[in-house]
Amino acid sequence: MGPPGAGKGTQAKFVAAHFGIPAISTGDIFRANVSQGTPLGVEAKRYMDAGEYVPDEVTNRMVRNRIEEPDAAEGFLLDGYPRTLAQVEELDDMVKHTGHKLDAVVVLTVDQEEIVQRLLQRALTEGRADDTEEVIRRRQEVYAEQTQPLIEVYKQRGLVREIDGLGEVDEVTKRVFNALDVVPES
Numbered sequence: 001m002g003p004p005g006a007g008k009g010t011q012a013k014f015v016a017a018h019f020g021i022p023a024i025s026t027g028d029i030f031r032a033n034v035s036q037g038t039p040l041g042v043e044a045k046r047y048m049d050a051g052e053y054v055p056d057e058v059t060n061r062m063v064r065n066r067i068e069e070p071d072a073a074e075g076f077l078l079d080g081y082p083r084t085l086a087q088v089e090e091l092d093d094m095v096k097h098t099g100h101k102l103d104a105v106v107v108l109t110v111d112q113e114e115i116v117q118r119l120l121q122r123a124l125t126e127g128r129a130d131d132t133e134e135v136i137r138r139r140q141e142v143y144a145e146q147t148q149p150l151i152e153v154y155k156q157r158g159l160v161r162e163i164d165g166l167g168e169v170d171e172v173t174k175r176v177f178n179a180l181d182v183v184p185e186s
């Protein structure tokens with residue numbers, strides 16, 4: 001977890017490779033659907049372009065289907081999910097059915113202004129439609145309102161590993177590995 005632009009996607013790929021599990025990114029799945037023009041993509045795009053969250057029912061169904069795939073049987077890393085309290089509850093139900101257990105929740109902490117600068121830079125290099133300044137600010141707001149409170153929920157379960165997300169990518173990856181290698185595997 002972490003605000004938009006904290007580096008979740010980048011770190012998720014390294015961490016997943018380190019543990020030999022798939023990184024399941026809801027944002028990536030939505031973007032793939034958008035570029036393929038699927039009905040899911042058409043629906044998701046309206047929200048993504050505005051910096052809003054895609055409705056829970058749509059997102060939950062997608063994640064449920066994904067984690068039931070064979071490559072996730074031994075474990076998986078979720079990137080960008082859950083983002084709402086309803087999604088937290090849904091994820092609890094999903095893992096109850098699949099027999100998985102949440103081992104850890106990695107929270108990347110970063111400075112807000114640094115993030116906005118990073119996202120503006122990414123807009124230049126990747127050209128994401130949701131990387132205009134107005135949408136970036138809206139995404140930060142939505143994160144603060146709907147997702148930040150989840151950290152407390154997972155803290156109460158003793159799952160949160162807070163990592164300083166500032167600095168070189170390699171440095172941050174090392175911090176994440178150090179924090180996760182001490183988590184007992186379920």
Ligand code: AMP
Nearest residue numbers: 026027047048052053054059080081083
């Ligand atoms: P991301 O690449 O993780 O920043 O996601 C890009 C966009 O996809 C978000 O701004 C949302 O519009 C949508 N999205 C990704 N994950 C979720 C989620 N868990 N719940 C709702 N919307 C999501």
